[in-house]
Amino acid sequence: MATSQELADFLTQVERRAFKQAAYAVRDDHAALDVVQDAMLKLTQSYGARPASEFPMLFQRILQNTIRDHFRRQKVRNLWTTLFSSFSSDEEDDRDPLETLSPQQEDTAVNPQAQLEQSQTLAIIEAALRDLPLRQREAFLLRYWEDMDVAETAAAMGCSQGSVKTHCSRAVHALAAALRKKGVEL
Amino acid sequence: MRQEQETAKIITTLLDRGVSSLDEETLDRLAAARNKAVAAMPQRALGAEREFAGIGKFVAAYFHEHRLQASMLVLLGMLLGIFILLQGIQIHEPVGTDALLLASDLPPEAYADKGFDTWLKQSSRH
Numbered sequence: 001m002a003t004s005q006e007l008a009d010f011l012t013q014v015e016r017r018a019f020k021q022a023a024y025a026v027r028d029d030h031a032a033l034d035v036v037q038d039a040m041l042k043l044t045q046s047y048g049a050r051p052a053s054e055f056p057m058l059f060q061r062i063l064q065n066t067i068r069d070h071f072r073r074q075k076v077r078n079l080w081t082t083l084f085s086s087f088s089s090d091e092e093d094d095r096d097p098l099e100t101l102s103p104q105q106e107d108t109a110v111n112p113q114a115q116l117e118q119s120q121t122l123a124i125i126e127a128a129l130r131d132l133p134l135r136q137r138e139a140f141l142l143r144y145w146e147d148m149d150v151a152e153t154a155a156a157m158g159c160s161q162g163s164v165k166t167h168c169s170r171a172v173h174a175l176a177a178a179l180r181k182k183g184v185e186l
Numbered sequence: 187m188r189q190e191q192e193t194a195k196i197i198t199t200l201l202d203r204g205v206s207s208l209d210e211e212t213l214d215r216l217a218a219a220r221n222k223a224v225a226a227m228p229q230r231a232l233g234a235e236r237e238f239a240g241i242g243k244f245v246a247a248y249f250h251e252h253r254l255q256a257s258m259l260v261l262l263g264m265l266l267g268i269f270i271l272l273q274g275i276q277i278h279e280p281v282g283t284d285a286l287l288l289a290s291d292l293p294p295e296a297y298a299d300k301g302f303d304t305w306l307k308q309s310s311r312h
Contacts, residue, residue: 001250004227011220016205019216033215040223048227051251122204125197144194145201172190175197 002052010055011040018063021141024129025067035070039063060146060156064138121184128178132171135159139167140175 002010015036022032039062047058129137135157142153143164153168154161179185296302 004224007227008220008224011223015216015220016208016213019208019212020201020205029212033212033219036216037219037222040219041226044223044227118200118203122200125200126204140194144191145198168194169190172194172197176193 001049002055006052007044007048007055010052010059014056014059015040017145018059021063021145022067024126024137024141025134026070027130031070035063035066038069039066042066056146056148057152057156060142060148061158064156121179124179124182124184125175128175131178132174135163136167136171136174139164140171143168 018036018039019032022035023029026032026035039059042062043055043059047054050058129140132140138157139153142148142156143150148156150161150164153164157164
């Protein structure tokens, strides 16, 4: 059984990467922090009595499910917004949908460190990661960033090992292509 | 495949550098979330933690850690017990049957003869 210290140590170890994972998926830092907090609470409340060795797998699974829950809630919210907006004026229809994405993409540009080559490369990678399909991004981050093996990744994603390999391969090729397109050679 | 892994390694190394440069506000919020989560650890788990803090901590922790194996061992023991019990019943059963056959008025062949049972029913009606 894990002690509270072991739990705290584990969360300290994974919280930053978990935040980034959530941020790539939901594209909003505040929402990503909420997702991570929910995942942490679910882990401790439901699985706090489990041995510490089980935490990495459990936490990753909870985190992925919490991200999916966020999208489900967002979908319902968007449905209601669409319903109500149909009663409002048409002024907003002229707005370019890409405008809503621009502040997010400019975050790295306003950062002074964005002048550095490495930071630019990182920004390109992060943008490419955000653009990946959900399952490909999940597979890539779990398999390579969280350093899970194929079986563990498959268990965390709830799919077959073959699917994990396919998603990972496609993700790496897509990221490499995105970097090449921007003139970055790995 | 190897090329893929190398590319992935370079990308994740860069991602790690990005993680280490998170802003203070985000780090504070993550720390607050962590503390809240640790505080929400079930009392049952915390109680057990204190309970295990005594002399039996190691033994209790060992059995808890290997609870799956311990459960399997108990199950195996139960199955073995049931098997032995059934074996005992099967050993004693033929003895009882043999005694019944020997004590009966009818010869043992009569029980093996299927026609006898039919004849007995028919004759009992008359």
